[in-house]
Amino acid sequence: MSVVVVTDSTASLPPEVAAERGILVVPLQVVIGARAHDEGSAEATPARVAEALRDFRPVSTSRPAPAAMLDAYERAAAAGAKQILSVHLSGDMSGTFESAQLAARDAPVRVVCVDSREVGVATGYAALAAADVIGRGGSVEAAAAAARDRADACSSLFYVDTLEYLRRGGRIGAAAALFGGALAVKPLLTIEDGVVTSLEKVRTTGKALARLEELAVVAAGDAAIDLCVAHLANPERADLLADRLRSRLEDNLDGREIWCGELGAVLGAHVGPGMIAVCVAPRL
Incomplete structure (x- = not known):
């Protein structure tokens, strides 16, 4: 080639x-404690990252x-x-x-x-x-x-349980994380010009995921699309969202499968357990 x-x-x-x-x-690479591991290796799985984050062990990426x-x-x-x-x-x-x-x-x-x-x-x-x-x-x-x-053309939309992990990794400001935690809001985020930006704030997880579904449908419009639903330690909600989007966007998908699975360890280290993401990718 x-x-x-x-x-x-x-x-x-x-x-x-x-x-x-x-x-x-x-x-x-994912660094858990003092050990660095290549993403995709047995030592750097999403499950191990989620466990380390829950246990308050240091997790970073390289x-x-x-x-x-x-x-x-x-x-x-x-x-x-x-x-x-x-x-x-x-x-x-x-x-x-x-x-x-x-x-x-x-x-x-x-x-x-x-x-x-x-x-x-x-x-x-x-x-x-x-x-x-x-x-x-x-x-x-x-x-x-x-x-x-x-x-x-892609729309990357995601929900996180807390902004704390993004704050730890320097991907969102400390003031924004403190504000979100103080109000107990469930943030919906997107990627705009290469950085994480706030999209909306809602009060409950259920409302956040319902809104994520609506935003994905709007992003798809009438276009032919590929679609991915990703999660970290939240498979049931991810599967439910994928099922709903599969039904609502049947014409856009035209028989193409939705990719649905766990987020990689590197990105997972920055968003934390519970995260749900949707990527709507129009086919050019």
Whole structure:
């Protein structure tokens, strides 16, 4: 293959999908206590992260080092890649994109880096859009444009039980977290221009999830979409939301399955147990 797509583990692509599409995935790291583990390893599962957070053990995350990104680029080149498209989560949320840029300078082939300005599976859908263009014989520039367009079109919506974990990770201000905790509100959040922003505040979990459903339906409109529902330690509510959206958005999905599963360990470390997220991704 003359052009290979590389992304990172926060893109939340099922391993079988990444393998089928020839997408290389570079893991971020989860640090539990004093030990660092690659996301996706047996030591860095969502369940272990949720348990550590509940037990008030220190949990943090770390970007891939430039050397790890360079290793992925070198492996792709050794397998025959002439060019590489590297698609990653928002540079305002992680240093992963910066690592990709630094590694690209020393790569044995040309590397084009794309900051998706998104997180989670929205980045994954951007990487898949790029792979679609490459599969049709398109240029790396056309694939990069498709990745940016797909990410821009995505709506990432999520509910958290508390803003405390986002505050600990520096993803939301201390004042906002204190305000939310004091009022016992259930925040609905989104990603806007690469950062977490407040969307709405409601009083109960039930109202929050009902509102999340409505916002997802509005985001879908009349478009053909892909849809993902993710959670951390909240499978029953995630399954219920996926079932409701499957029924309400049947025409938009046109037989495509909703991806529904647990959020990766890295993102889970920043949102905490109980989180529910929906990504609505219009098909371009």
